[in-house]
Amino acid sequence: KLGLSVKKDENFGEWYSELVLLGEMIDYYDVSGCYILRPWSYSIWETIKDFLDTEIKKLGVENGYFPLFVSQTALTREKDHVEGFAPEVAWVTKSGDTDLEMPIAVRPTSETVMYPSYAKWIRSHRDLPLKINQWNNVVRWEFKHPTPFIRSREFLWQEGHTAFATKEEADVEVHQILDLYRQVYEDYLAVPVIKGIKSEKEKFAGGLYTTTVEAFVPSTGRGIQGATSHCLGQNFAKMFDITFENKDKERVMVWQNSWGLTTRTIGVMVMVHGDDKGLVLPPKVAPVQAVVIPIPMKEFSGEVMMNASAEVVSILKGAGIRAKDDTRDVYTPPWKYNHWELKGVPLRVELGPRDFASKKVVLVRRDTGEKEAVAWDKLADRANELLQTIQKDLLEKARKERDACIEKVSCWEEFMTALNAKKMVLAPWCDETEVEEEVKKMSADGEGGAAKTLCMPFDQLPLPEGTKCFKSGKPAKRWALWGRSY
Numbered sequence: 032k033l034g035l036s037v038k039k040d041e042n043f044g045e046w047y048s049e050l051v052l053l054g055e056m057i058d059y060y061d062v063s064g065c066y067i068l069r070p071w072s073y074s075i076w077e078t079i080k081d082f083l084d085t086e087i088k089k090l091g092v093e094n095g096y097f098p099l100f101v102s103q104t105a106l107t108r109e110k111d112h113v114e115g116f117a118p119e120v121a122w123v124t125k126s127g128d129t130d131l132e133m134p135i136a137v138r139p140t141s142e143t144v145m146y147p148s149y150a151k152w153i154r155s156h157r158d159l160p161l162k163i164n165q166w167n168n169v170v171r172w173e174f175k176h177p178t179p180f181i182r183s184r185e186f187l188w189q190e191g192h193t194a195f196a197t198k199e200e201a202d203v204e205v206h207q208i209l210d211l212y213r214q215v216y217e218d219y220l221a222v223p224v225i226k227g228i229k230s231e232k233e234k235f236a237g238g239l240y241t242t243t244v245e246a247f248v249p250s251t252g253r254g255i256q257g258a259t260s261h262c263l264g265q266n267f268a269k270m271f272d273i274t275f276e277n278k279d280k281e282r283v284m285v286w287q288n289s290w291g292l293t294t295r296t297i298g299v300m301v302m303v304h305g306d307d308k309g310l311v312l313p314p315k316v317a318p319v320q321a322v323v324i325p326i327p328m329k330e331f332s333g334e335v336m337m338n339a340s341a342e343v344v345s346i347l348k349g350a351g352i353r354a355k356d357d358t359r360d361v362y363t364p365p366w367k368y369n370h371w372e373l374k375g376v377p378l379r380v381e382l383g384p385r386d387f388a389s390k391k392v393v394l395v396r397r398d399t400g401e402k403e404a405v406a407w408d409k410l411a412d413r414a415n416e417l418l419q420t421i422q423k424d425l426l427e428k429a430r431k432e433r434d435a436c437i438e439k440v441s442c443w444e445e446f447m448t449a450l451n452a453k454k455m456v457l458a459p460w461c462d463e464t465e466v467e468e469e470v471k472k473m474s475a476d477g478e479g480g481a482a483k484t485l486c487m488p489f490d491q492l493p494l495p496e497g498t499k500c501f502k503s504g505k506p507a508k509r510w511a512l513w514g515r516s517y
């Protein structure tokens with residue numbers, strides 16, 4: 032089947048599902064909530080991983096690998112850490128047709144897997160800081176509707192787990208990691224994000240505070256949590272007895288962080304940049320950045336055409352560009368144009384007989400459709416320049432669109448109007464949890480679903496003395512970003 036059968040602004044859910052399938056990013060699988068990551072999307076994960084792995088190693092983090100399975104005792108060690116999540120935990124209860132003595136959980140996250148060892152390995156301040164990360168998969172038996180990359184029962188992520196002698200050190204790292212997450216979104220995926228702190232209600236229950244990068248999908252008007260970096264305080268140290276002897280010979284608890292970014296990043300990128308012709312891949316993460324499509328004519332065919340096409344590919348590769356050609360003779364050039372537009376390749380390189388004769392090519396941008404003729408001896412530089420321009424333009428376009436979807440309000444009526452106009456809402460808030468509960472109840476109308484606080488942006492607008500909470504009328508403490516979300 033060629034091309035999408037539904038438009039992005041007609042039926043977003045349908046558009047997205049068809050796009051990630053026809054774009055050859057995923058395929059379906061017979062275990063519900065699980066998807067196959069095909070090379071076209073796995074390659075994007077590898078690019079994200081290469082960047083992030085290099086950067087966390089610069090911060091002194093080392094990679095390790097812990098078991099997939101968690102004992103029931105370890106998992107339920109801390110009550111409020113797991114109780115809220117218990118329904119999502121997957122259990123192994125049998126081997127063959129024999130029941131296991133004790134059921135074993137499949138890791139939904141690895142705090143309870145790793146921290147008993149942390150307690151063993153950390154004895155003195157000389158054992159600190161301890162910084163271990165895992166690139167792995169986790170399983171959460173979600174009940175909400177599964178969506179490729181956005182919500183699946185198994186997903187890939189990295190989970191960093193660090194321990195420090197002081198809170199100050201932990202606080203610094205929380206923000207260093209959060210900025211790496213911002214870079215993944217803005218510098219690689221060309222998706223703008225807002226940095227902020229989660230409310231007490233929305234933070235990770237086992238932690239002290241949660242910082243987050245929040246993304247936004249204009250088509251649905253929904254916010255989406257991009258990645259989180261938590262300071263756990265000493266809560267897990269207390270639960271797992273992770274203490275050390277400080278320089279004054281006192282036995283004190285460590286200060287910990289945990290931070291994670293998942294394959295959800297890929298889904299957000301598809302949702303933000305995709306259009307009615309298909310994927311629009313930011314060059315930094317595109318598995319193929321330029322695709323050469325020769326246009327055969329009587330004298331420009333066979334060997335001559337193949338060699339010319341190969342030569343253009345090697346010019347591009349020589350410039351460090353991920354390039355390939357499509358010389359399949361079973362498909363026409365128009366068919367190929369559609370195919371590679373569907374797969375979101377940033378640059379198309381057309382090579383017809385006249386181009387060949389004059390040693391030119393025609394470059395076509397996937398994001399704007401703009402075309403330009405370029406001489407072969409200018410191709411390497413021009414192609415790289417165009418790829419950088421596309422990367423920058425995608426981020427600027429998405430940022431402009433996202434900023435246009437943030438409404439600043441001061442009262443409930445304005446709040447609901449903005450929400451129903453598919454916007455995120457910036458509102459002065461008294462920082463009381465029952466107001467969040469109230470808003471959740473009152474904003475849950477038919478199709479939209481409830482609104483929640485997405486974060487308190489670090490970048491706070493001025494809050495004049497006497498400003499009232501948009502909902503409770505009590506003195507507002509800070510600006511909060513609210514929205515319907517995934």
Ligand SMILES: O=C(C[C@H]1NCCC[C@H]1O)Cn1cnc2c(c1=O)CCCC2
Binds near residue numbers: 113189259291
């Ligand atoms: O996973 C985290 C916290 C933390 N885990 C490590 C990476 C960063 C951060 O996400 C929160 N969380 C979410 N979801 C679940 C759990 C859970 O702890 C535990 C039980 C199953 C579902």
Ligand SMILES: [Mg+2]
Binds near residue numbers: 171
């Ligand atoms: Mg969850």
